[in-house]
Amino acid sequence: MNGETPDTGVRQHLRFLAGQLTHRGANTENERRAAEYIRKHFQENNPYVAVEEFNSIDSYQLLFASYFAEFFFVALLALWLPAVAFVYGMLVFVTYMAESTGYRIFSRFLPEYSSQNVVSHHLAENPRRHVVVMAHYDSPKDTALVQPDATRWLRPAAITMVVCMTTIVLSTLTQALGTFEDLTVRADLIACWGAVGILTTAAGWLGLSELSADYLPGANNNASGVASVMELNERLSNRPLEQCDVWIVATGSKEGWLNGARRFVAQHDFDLADTWFINVEQIGIGRLHCVTGEGVLHTFHADQELVELLSEAGGGLPQHVHRGAPTDALIPLARGYRCAGLMGAPDKIDEAPPDTLAHIDYDAVEGAVDVLETALRRLDDAFDEQSVA
Numbered sequence: 001m002n003g004e005t006p007d008t009g010v011r012q013h014l015r016f017l018a019g020q021l022t023h024r025g026a027n028t029e030n031e032r033r034a035a036e037y038i039r040k041h042f043q044e045n046n047p048y049v050a051v052e053e054f055n056s057i058d059s060y061q062l063l064f065a066s067y068f069a070e071f072f073f074v075a076l077l078a079l080w081l082p083a084v085a086f087v088y089g090m091l092v093f094v095t096y097m098a099e100s101t102g103y104r105i106f107s108r109f110l111p112e113y114s115s116q117n118v119v120s121h122h123l124a125e126n127p128r129r130h131v132v133v134m135a136h137y138d139s140p141k142d143t144a145l146v147q148p149d150a151t152r153w154l155r156p157a158a159i160t161m162v163v164c165m166t167t168i169v170l171s172t173l174t175q176a177l178g179t180f181e182d183l184t185v186r187a188d189l190i191a192c193w194g195a196v197g198i199l200t201t202a203a204g205w206l207g208l209s210e211l212s213a214d215y216l217p218g219a220n221n222n223a224s225g226v227a228s229v230m231e232l233n234e235r236l237s238n239r240p241l242e243q244c245d246v247w248i249v250a251t252g253s254k255e256g257w258l259n260g261a262r263r264f265v266a267q268h269d270f271d272l273a274d275t276w277f278i279n280v281e282q283i284g285i286g287r288l289h290c291v292t293g294e295g296v297l298h299t300f301h302a303d304q305e306l307v308e309l310l311s312e313a314g315g316g317l318p319q320h321v322h323r324g325a326p327t328d329a330l331i332p333l334a335r336g337y338r339c340a341g342l343m344g345a346p347d348k349i350d351e352a353p354p355d356t357l358a359h360i361d362y363d364a365v366e367g368a369v370d371v372l373e374t375a376l377r378r379l380d381d382a383f384d385e386q387s388v389a
Helices: 009-020 029-043 060-078 082-100 150-177 187-212 219-238 259-268 304-313 330-334 362-388
Strands: 049-056 113-122 129-136 244-251 275-281 287-294 319-322 338-345
Touching: 009 029, 009 219, 009 362, 029 049, 029 113, 029 219, 029 244, 049 259, 060 082, 060 150, 060 187, 082 150, 113 219, 113 259, 129 219, 129 259, 129 362, 150 187, 219 244, 219 275, 219 362, 244 259, 244 362, 259 330, 275 304, 275 362, 287 304, 287 330, 287 362, 304 338, 304 362, 319 338, 338 362
Parallel strands: 129 244, 129 275, 275 338, 287 319
Antiparallel strands: 049 113, 113 244, 287 338
């Protein structure tokens, strides 16, 4: 700990980001105000700061609602042109799976809005590795998907959606082949339209949930994370690393669908062999954990060496696989980078308090900064030990 008073450091950052700003919704003016605040404080300690602007979609819930609704038209088309419907359904299914792992396919054609990443680059004297420490600074809407207990049903729900999509596609194939034409009761059509009903209901629910929800203050999600990397920025400026270039990135429009992380990774195109990513998310409530992997459907596993480094830096932090809504870590993980994360978690999901400043554990946020700094310095020192060996 660094003995900060309540009016400095992470406390000051949290009070501005989740107090003076009532929200930091993706692609909004408040998000831009948050970015300007972060840029200003980054530049107080490091001259190598950039604001990287980009365009992004507005809502992942509307994006996936559109995918679910698309299968109604697949089933409808199969009534007249089942072979065409099969090809169409396969195309939608494959693009949905790609989109769910952070790749832009149909989302390229949706309306886009302005957002930005704020990047502070700490140059090492003898760089031998890149380390990217990132935390998103936009805040979510108050939808069911951001509730603490959403992790209990998010994976089963996602599997159900995939089963329904598969059922519809298989039904179009049986219709094209005439497999069940002689049956009095067409079980394939019953299954198909039952699946359509589930998907369209899910699409309507997601759309209404997104359009009717208000933005949250986002104290824990994720002002806590970005406050920690702002403090880390100051510490590295006062005492730079010698052999690790460190990129501290406050990503924008994560809640739009991981837009800032996707843009940063695509723009900088780091070498897979010598680049590590650390994502910091929701560290202001509950006990700090190392995230060993994430994914609602497929699990993308974190780099075990990096997980152990973070765990040891925290004195033996517990580890878990994140099954909730994807974090920015999904982007580097899905692209093959060595990546791990830090995330807070209450002992019981039902005990998670509202996402406001009143419930933030400032000591936990500052403790996460200690873990990050310790891990980075140990990583930097490891090169000296290898040279001696």
